[in-house]
Amino acid sequence: MTQLPAQPTPATPLLDQVTYPDDLKKIDDRDLPQLATELRAEMIDAVSRTGGHLGAGLGVVELTIAIHKVFNTPHDRLIFDVGHQCYPHKILTGRRDRIRTLRQENGLSGFTRRAESKYDPFGAAHSSTSISAGLGMAVASQLSGEPRNVIAVIGDGALSAGMAYEALNNAGALDARLIVILNDNDMSIAPPTGAMSAYLARLASGRTYMGFRDLGKKLTAYLGKKVDRAITRAVEHARGYVTGGTLFEEMGFYHIGPIDGHSFDHLLPVLRNVRDNSKGPVLIHVVTQKGKGYPPAEAAADKYHGVNTFDIITGAQAKAKPNAPAYTSVFAEALTQEADFDDKIVAITAAMPSGTGLDKFSLAHPSRTFDVGIAEQHAVTFAAGLASEGYKPFAALYSTFLQRGYDQVVHDVAIQGLPVRFPIDRAGLVGADGPTHAGSFDTTYLAALPGFVVMAAADEAELKHMVRTAAAYDEGPISFRYPRGEGVGVEMPERGQILEIGKGRVMKQGTKVALLSFGTRLAECLAAAEDLDAAGLSTTVADARFAKPLDHDLIRQLARHHEVLITIEEGSVGGFGSHVLQFLAHEGLLDSGLKVRPMVLPDIWMEQAKPEVMYAKAGLDRAGIVSTVFKTLGQKQTISSGVAG
Template sequence: MTTTKTPLLDTIHDPADLRRLDPAQLRQVADELRTETVDTVSVTGGHLGAGLGVVELTVALHYVFDTPRDRLIWDVGHQAYPHKILTGRRERIRTLRQGGGLSGFTKRSESEYDPFGAAHSSTSISAGLGMAVARDLDARDNNVIAVIGDGAMSAGMAYEAMNNAGALDSRLIVILNDNDMSIAPPVGAMSAYLSRLLSGRAYLTLRDIGKQVSGHLPKRLDTAITRAVEHARGFVTGGTLFEELGFYYVGPIDGHNLDHLLPVLRNVRDAHAGPILIHVVTQKGKGYPPAEASDDKYHGVNTFDVITGAQSRPKANFPTYTKVFGDSLIREAREDDKIVAITAAMPSGTGVDMFGREFPGRTFDVGIAEQHAVTFAAGLATEGYKPFVAIYSTFLQRAYDQVVHDVAIQNLPVRFALDRAGLVGADGATHAGSFDIAYLGCLPNMVVMAAADEAELMHMVATAAAHQSGPIAFRYPRGEGVGAELPDRGVPLPIGKGRVLREGSRIALLSLGTRLAECLKAADDLAARGLSTTVADARFAKPLDTELVERLARGHEVLITVEEGSVGGFGSFVMQHLAEAGLLDGGLRVRAMTLPDVFQDQDKPDRMYAAAGLDAKGIVAKVLATLDAAPAAGAATGRIA
């Protein structure tokens, strides 16, 4: 618990306790909830600014609506820490994003108050509509509320859902939390008054009567009257776009003013209209001065001092892979004015912000629109440009059809820089880059590389810049490099060729990506046990260095592939080639070490890799277990002639 006094919050164990309070007490609840959120994140780290911006909205929603019977869906979920505190998880709130603790996002298995799990954006309206339709089919009368930020509204999926919701006319409440894009006109008393008036039962009843009357008129006149009324109302209140999609628009209203929020939410709760959108204007970091002054730096934070706001930043031993990528791309772009960089709302997370400072005219942040980012890059490639699409591995999943149809089939030279490949620690399963080797490696025309260290990443950026004969991707993990000596500039690698770092005679470890360092440690351990070990870096998952694979297979008793990706990736490609080449018919024992076939929850990265068996200890254990499976004496020697 916080050392700050929170007398009202201490009495709230679930939203039912909140609803027993007098409305006049809610201001104090919100203030105490904000304090508790700041104190919590100062200890755990995580997302701060977005949660502080929705404190009053969170209190108002749980006060007005009968959660969990009424379904409350938070888009993305990184703003849901206050929601977690109010819904029975306060005692565990300081385990956020830690091993065995609470998720940093909403999670169905964690609480009945999380009806839909989230971490990727723009899913709430689709999920909410599904719940609303299910309710209608079951003849129930509960409410469904989706809270979506204006940033998430840049994704096409949100509009697809709204278009469908408007056509179905099912009762659904969408709250647009506008905290960044400034799409709202000024918010004040007149706006609040209009919102209360236009969300009230009297107006909605009058509106329905008007629809019934105009319904008896000729269709052309009915349509003209309806459009005129809605355009007139949109001129006064805004929201014409949402009205055109079939939503009844209310707002904008001040999302920090409970006197404005409560009556509008009550009106909407009691309305029997179809889909309704409430436009709420909030401020990221509200109520905590350091976060208000610098909302970008306080979106996601390390642990920090509550008084000063100073974040703890462990001294970096080596540059991060993200920084190495950004610097390398800048070096390449200085020599080639056809290089452009594209990101989908993650400029600082991918290092594209660095590129943008030097080349603002060649940098494109398309918003949370991964599908568009990929096809936009494909269009640039058709005109001779060299687009680098810098995107998290987990987010590229959202644009897979575009990768297949718009890039790979047309064999366009789009370069994919996949940040956060492998496990990502505190963000857990929703952000892990587990699947890209498998889902890209199966595509014709695609080249797939994985950097073993930061120097290799520089070479792969140069390789991608030079590659012109089709799409190419390179992956690298979150966090610091391993301390490799960095060249002044990367050098293009021969496509489809790996390298051998250590020669041995009995065991072969073939690594793809940054598990190479653990393979080298494992080789030391194995050598101490008298097991001579070769260590090779594949560099390429596709095209496979078949010459290297066959040499390792013919010259060793055991071949172990190691990758920080899912089943179906690099190890599968190696097995496929060995089978086709007839090299699995002798005594060779081959094993593929991958991430386990489960979604791993958040923890420290080293603990996650240990649990996956992908650290040096796990690699040694796999080798020894494979040797223990050797045939009895007098059987095959274990070598392939």
């Protein structure tokens, strides 16, 4: 990484008086804008040193302060949807002394996490879960007879997921005491309308209006349900025309707003009114600006959503020295190239156009690019519908997010044998985002499905081959996985080749030990083979390419002509290695004394660190492979891995 100049820590005299939310209660409301300025400066400084999610947190500084000042956390439950915006919350809840360890090994998580603090009642790193979790907490409060407020802060982008609407619908029906704060940080629903909007919000959240509303409900109830519902709807529709809340009112929520999420004069009265007067579910519509208070982030919210370390003065982010093209870029360029030849190819993303590289694809083929929002279930079935009409959909999702659409993968794609293509980004361990974003399970859960073709690219050239292979394959669903980050620097073809389905390749021939790799551990296998050869253990290295269908001929050859067979993959137990063992057992190839060891990710949640550190801890690096071979042979290791050459 490029080195950035050292920068002084900002002066924060008011923030220095706040360690926990109770300390906020001692600060006068008039001093809160200064506190917000200091909190924002502290967050910018911390993230400039560690990298992480910047824009979303900057947008909720005032909102976070106001919530903790008005409510009694942690007795009152505060849930942040996704968790990208939780850094100010962490600073205010006893973690300021560790805030410069964000996303580092043994440091603070980049998301809310129950094990980290009692102020994090629910861990969140995937979107659109806050209302469901909050409703569960609100109902638990009712059942236990222990009154508390439950506040769920959800971004407007998270409302593109069906789960959020399922929760809203259920919460309205249960009439639970739940406060949902809709953080509208893209002005995507409605802008605040100045002083009139703030006045209406205070009026609507006040005791008089809420009391009158409840009294009206009681009176109209005597007239019968139909009349009651008609009058209630008429009143709420009329108010909805002024406040914009008709949709949420129809779902059973009392809607307030929109209000300015950067004005304590707007936030504090409304939150206090809701705290003191509301009974059922309430939705407060708050408008904020992503990146607020830091000009580079305000000007380019997308580039400053997630950042590397950066220079505070210029906003320039540190960049790794280019070594090889990033896998995501290789995928995007290869798919664009194939779409130039085939007008049936379409691309689908679930609110991750830049993360999946489809922003580049969309420049060349805008009419064939579809961003469906944070809705992986819909993305998969939408792709299935396209495939049923003869199109070639590539549903590009991170491994961790594809999990959210698994039922649709099974029922809407696999059972019907529809040729949906699944490019799976962020396969394997992902570093600073930790266990919530690791791509650990896709091989296991996809290879279990009949008729599914499951591939893994060993390097960037193989990825290009697999894009073309998937484009040409019309027999059923097909997936190919690749990691975050850069390739290994192999020579790139002009265009990908169509691979023979279910056929691997031998990279190096030996006689005693066979290393069978599935995915990008191939480079580590080749390096380990050098060490093993130097120790007198002649080693074959093969790239499986396919977990399903397996290359039976290749596996037979390796099993019959080697004493040891090691499978290596960047995934959980139950994946590639398990399928190889199943085949070997049924072929009787284990009866001859062949020593087989599958190497997979350990059965734990791997904590955040640099990817190379995580793989070393998992034993899936050069040294771990060498060590496994010696242990399998029952021999003492005679050479230090990495020394031989």
